[in-house]
Amino acid sequence: MSQEQILSINNLTVEFGSELGTQTALHGISFVMQRGRTTAIVGESGSGKSVTAYSTLRLIEAPGRITAGEILFRPTGLPVFDILALRPDSDALYNLRGNQIAMIFQEPMTALSPVHTIGNQVMEAILTHRPVGKAEAFMQATDMLRRVGINNAAERMHQYPFEFSGGMRQRVVIAMALVCQPELLICDEPTTALDVTIQAEILALIRDLKDEFNSSVLFITHDLGVVAQIADDVVVMHQGRILESGSVRQVLKSPLHPYTRGLLGAMPGLPGLQPRRHDKARRLATVNDSQGTTDFGQHPLISLNDGRRVALPQAKIDEALKP
Amino acid sequence: MSGFILRRLLAMIPTLLIISVIVFILIQLPPGDIISATLASLQQQGMEVSTEQIAALRAQYNLDDPMVVQYLRWITHFVQGDLGYSIKYQQPVNTLIWDRLGYTVLIAVASLLFTWALAIPIGIYSAVRQYGFGDYFFTVVGLLGLAIPNFMLALILMYCGYSWFGVSVGGLFSPELAEAPWSSAKFMDLLKHIWIPMIVIGTAGTASIMRVMRANLLDELSKPYVVTARAKGVRPLKLIMKYPVRIAINPFISTIGWLLPTLISGEAIVSIVLNLPTTGPLLLQALLSQDMYLAGSFIMLLSILTVLGMLLSDILLAALDPRIRYE
Numbered sequence: 317m318s319q320e321q322i323l324s325i326n327n328l329t330v331e332f333g334s335e336l337g338t339q340t341a342l343h344g345i346s347f348v349m350q351r352g353r354t355t356a357i358v359g360e361s362g363s364g365k366s367v368t369a370y371s372t373l374r375l376i377e378a379p380g381r382i383t384a385g386e387i388l389f390r391p392t393g394l395p396v397f398d399i400l401a402l403r404p405d406s407d408a409l410y411n412l413r414g415n416q417i418a419m420i421f422q423e424p425m426t427a428l429s430p431v432h433t434i435g436n437q438v439m440e441a442i443l444t445h446r447p448v449g450k451a452e453a454f455m456q457a458t459d460m461l462r463r464v465g466i467n468n469a470a471e472r473m474h475q476y477p478f479e480f481s482g483g484m485r486q487r488v489v490i491a492m493a494l495v496c497q498p499e500l501l502i503c504d505e506p507t508t509a510l511d512v513t514i515q516a517e518i519l520a521l522i523r524d525l526k527d528e529f530n531s532s533v534l535f536i537t538h539d540l541g542v543v544a545q546i547a548d549d550v551v552v553m554h555q556g557r558i559l560e561s562g563s564v565r566q567v568l569k570s571p572l573h574p575y576t577r578g579l580l581g582a583m584p585g586l587p588g589l590q591p592r593r594h595d596k597a598r599r600l601a602t603v604n605d606s607q608g609t610t611d612f613g614q615h616p617l618i619s620l621n622d623g624r625r626v627a628l629p630q631a632k633i634d635e636a637l638k639p
Numbered sequence: 640m641s642g643f644i645l646r647r648l649l650a651m652i653p654t655l656l657i658i659s660v661i662v663f664i665l666i667q668l669p670p671g672d673i674i675s676a677t678l679a680s681l682q683q684q685g686m687e688v689s690t691e692q693i694a695a696l697r698a699q700y701n702l703d704d705p706m707v708v709q710y711l712r713w714i715t716h717f718v719q720g721d722l723g724y725s726i727k728y729q730q731p732v733n734t735l736i737w738d739r740l741g742y743t744v745l746i747a748v749a750s751l752l753f754t755w756a757l758a759i760p761i762g763i764y765s766a767v768r769q770y771g772f773g774d775y776f777f778t779v780v781g782l783l784g785l786a787i788p789n790f791m792l793a794l795i796l797m798y799c800g801y802s803w804f805g806v807s808v809g810g811l812f813s814p815e816l817a818e819a820p821w822s823s824a825k826f827m828d829l830l831k832h833i834w835i836p837m838i839v840i841g842t843a844g845t846a847s848i849m850r851v852m853r854a855n856l857l858d859e860l861s862k863p864y865v866v867t868a869r870a871k872g873v874r875p876l877k878l879i880m881k882y883p884v885r886i887a888i889n890p891f892i893s894t895i896g897w898l899l900p901t902l903i904s905g906e907a908i909v910s911i912v913l914n915l916p917t918t919g920p921l922l923l924q925a926l927l928s929q930d931m932y933l934a935g936s937f938i939m940l941l942s943i944l945t946v947l948g949m950l951l952s953d954i955l956l957a958a959l960d961p962r963i964r965y966e
């Protein structure tokens with residue numbers, strides 16, 4: 317793993333047990349994240365995006381289990397280590413969570429405790445990881461709230477989540493995630509629950525703060541429009557497998573895999589096949605309409621010369637690459 | 640907040656007035672009154688009471704006045720702090736009732752604390768180790784506690800207390816100290832006795848509170864805000880206590896007020912078995928002998944406790960949950 321890579325996921329396999337037997341949520345996925353860049357994971361509901369994110373912080377809980385693989389993490393100036401090899405109660409793991417890697421969640425309405433003040437929750441992140449007193453933590457937290465665009469930050473520290481709008485809460489969650497200046501920020505559909513104008517503001521905020529803090533971002537979404545706005549690299553997932561990965565330009569401009577094409581085709585406003593429906597909520601459900609019920613992704617990923625990877629037989633790749 | 644409490648206190652007045660009317664009617668409802676009830680038992684023992692004597696008694700206690708007049712007399716005295724006169728005990732209700740009410744509240748509070756101290760940690764443990772050995776073990780023990788009748792447990796504990804610790808059976812005090820004025824020795828004696836009723840009354844609630852705590856906590860454990868805190872790197876023990884437990888415990892604290900009346904009336908059988916100087920046995924006697932002022936004033940006091948308890952619940956809930964406080 318080179319210096320430029322901050323995260324390298326190899327053969328990550330996650331299973332969920334149930335009375336009906338085990339279900340594999342991730343079938344040994346592998347990808348790398350370049351330092352300082354934003355990598356997007358895109359895929360429809362249930363494709364395993366969140367499971368990937370949760371695995372990175374070892375947040376998978378029973379009945380889920382990480383059964384194989386490694387997640388190599390290389391913080392700046394420190395030796396690389398395998399997150400999956402850390403003991404569950406080790407200091408290294410608790411230092412990882414929230415300090416080296418932080419996470420922003422999909423639902424700002426429920427991601428904050430309803431009975432603790434905003435200040436309490438943001439300060440907790442600092443007090444957990446930094447040897448500072450309450451007064452200092454309060455200052456840092458207030459400062460961070462100001463930087464994510466919350467007015468009257470000092471006053472609002474004493475308020476409760478229900479006194480904030482959805483967009484404002486998501487700003488609080490972002491502040492909470494960034495307050496320890498993590499090297500890697502994982503965003504699990506941070507804008508899905510927000511309306512479109514707020515969505516754009518939050519995306520801009522994440523982009524700006526990423527540059528300011530020199531972080532790398534793993535950005536999960538099911539919205540290719542968002543990918544186009546924020547990401548440098550993209551990983552396309554489907555049913556626990558990676559079908560295609562590469563730079564945003566490569567994947568969105570000239571997708572090789574029929575599934576990616578389908579995704580693009582189902583997207584109004586992006587080049588590709590004609591959109592069939594404009595209903596935003598149903599966007600991804602239309603993939604099957606344009607692609608039939610093809611069984612994607614049983615094929616292993618093949619790396620191309622230009623750094624792309626795609627899960628297709630060589631013949632199909634050649635065919636797709638033909639101008 | 641103080642405005643809220645004041646409003647609630649004012650709203651209690653009509654509630655209590657209505658309760659007082661219902662209480663009075665209910666007490667008068669069974670056929671006969673204290674005189675005829677006493678008369679019946681006297682006649683059973685073969686005594687003769689002349690009709691003049693009966694009429695004199697009835698007149699003395701104004702039993703022949705219309706109901707409304709009797710009610711008004713009772714309630715006007717009640718609000719002035721005069722709880723009436725117990726015909727059965729031939730004493731003012733005031734001298735009969737307050738000590739007992741005090742001990743009742745004491746036992747109720749002790750039992751409640753006992754229940755919580757036991758049930759809440761176990762509930763937390765069961766939720767965190769769901770389906771583990773401990774979870775099943777405590778479930779079985781809890782259900783046993785629920786299934787064993789209170790009086791039975793009382794008898795067993797009395798036996799244990801006597802044969803192992805030599806504590807005199809039953810009561811709240813040793814006989815030689817029962818009538819003595821308060822002293823540190825008497826207080827120690829109380830501590831030596833109170834644990835039996837505390838455990839007996841407490842175990843009944845333990846099983847259900849344990850299960851409710853477990854269910855509440857399981858609900859909370861999977862909430863997104865818990866995941867958020869985990870992702871922040873908060874350690875497990877702190878995480879569980881600060882977030883899910885804090886929220887799962889709300890319903891208990893906010894229903895303290897409702898528990899008071901059940902704890903007070905629930906101890907009647909136990910008190911009879913354990914011979915405790917509490918309200919339960921006295922209330923039962925008062926109702927059996929239709930001693931209306933005693934019974935009525937008693938029930939009124941319990942009602943006031945209940946209504947105050949509800950107010951207490953609301954205040955606690957508002958203090959605990961900011962979402963309610965600000966509405």
Ligand SMILES: Nc1ncnc2c1ncn2[C@@H]1O[C@H](COP(=O)(O)OP(=O)(O)OP(=O)(O)O)[C@@H](O)[C@H]1O
Nearest residue numbers: 332339341359360361362363364365366367368538
């Ligand atoms: N708690 C769980 N219990 C059982 N199975 C689970 C659980 N969480 C995830 N899974 C399984 O993992 C698969 C992937 O879920 P995941 O949450 O990663 O999807 P996702 O791509 O994040 O979807 P979405 O866009 O809806 O968030 C699901 O299809 C499901 O089968």
Ligand SMILES: [Mg+2]
Nearest residue numbers: 365366367504
């Ligand atoms: Mg998800």
